[in-house]
Amino acid sequence: MLNRKNKLFVMKFISLFSVIRGYNIPIIILAQYLSAIFILAKDKPALETLLDVNLFFIVLASSITIASGYIINSFYDSKKDLINRPRKSLLDRLVSQKTKLTVYFTLNFLAAFLGLLVSWRAALFFSVYIFLIWFYSHKVKRFAIIGNLMSTLMTILPFFAIFLMYYKDIEHTSSYIVIFSHATFLFLLLWIRELIKDLENIVGDFSTNYQTIPVVYGEKVSKYLITVLSILTVIPVYILIELDDVGYMDIYFYCCFIVLIFCLIYLWKSTSKEQYLNLHNAIKILIVAGVFCIVLIEPSVLIHGKRLLLSATVFSFNS
Secondary structure: OHHHHHHHHHHHHHHHHHHOOOOOOHHHHHHHHHHHHHHHOOOOOOHHOOOOHHHHHHHHHHHHHHHHHHHHHHHOOHHHHHHHHHHHHHHHHOOOHHHHHHHHHHHHHHHHHHHHHHHHHHHHHHHHHHHHHHHHHHOOOOOOOHHHHHHHHHHHHHHHHHHHHHHHHHOOOOHHHHHHHHHHHHHHHHHHHHHHHHOOOHHHHHHOOOOOHHHHHHHHHHHHHHHHHHHHHHHHHHHHHHOOOOOOOOHHHHHHHHHHHHHHHHHHHHHHHHHHHHHHHHHHHHHEEEEEEHHOOOHHHHHHHHHHHHHHHHHHOOO
């Protein structure tokens, strides 16, 4: 049985895990590796990409930066979260603000150092990224439209870090268009999620003077914008299917459209926080499913990769 001191330590650890949203970090790591293997460096052997030390440092630095971003976001949103997410907010408050800031600065230093191990450009990228996250949390997120756009941009920037590693190996213009189309589709889904989240949190945003789109322009305008963004997702998907061989991932895109149609019907009937939360979770599931479905672009990579790892293990055992 744990004594009181150990129980408190465990609770504070869980609290810090909640603050940095540790459950999101593995998804981000997986998304970056799969994007590198199946989209950005698909002409390279998958195992070579997987074992790339520089890629590992970039992915680790991205994860650490995002974790620190959640901390500073929680720091500035403490009053709003107490209204919008009272239970989570009470858990997050088990760790003092001083401890959160100490962890925040430590993580930022570590991320910049990991970037420096790759190159000075990577170190500069993560330094700028860290500043932008702070600037967004401190100032920008309180303003309509630009707050949503910057939040979405902050989410997608780690994939730009991976792109910078491999852009020199991209020879054809069509490859840039394909990569941009993948990024655009993800950007639109993330923006839709941000708008739904604002609808979900409208009471807390209004009470703390956050000038989000639902607060400034109303719920109806937000719903129109979500509808337009959902329709726009057709464009990058059409480009991907026409210009590139997305393998079986087209199944994901078609399923995505079906889910978005049902979400739009549900959206226009929604009026309560619980209903917006259901929509938020549905879009989040779509995004996470999209991460796992990247392997559908070339499923044989997994089979060959498994065989290669097994043969390497047998060779090592025999020697």
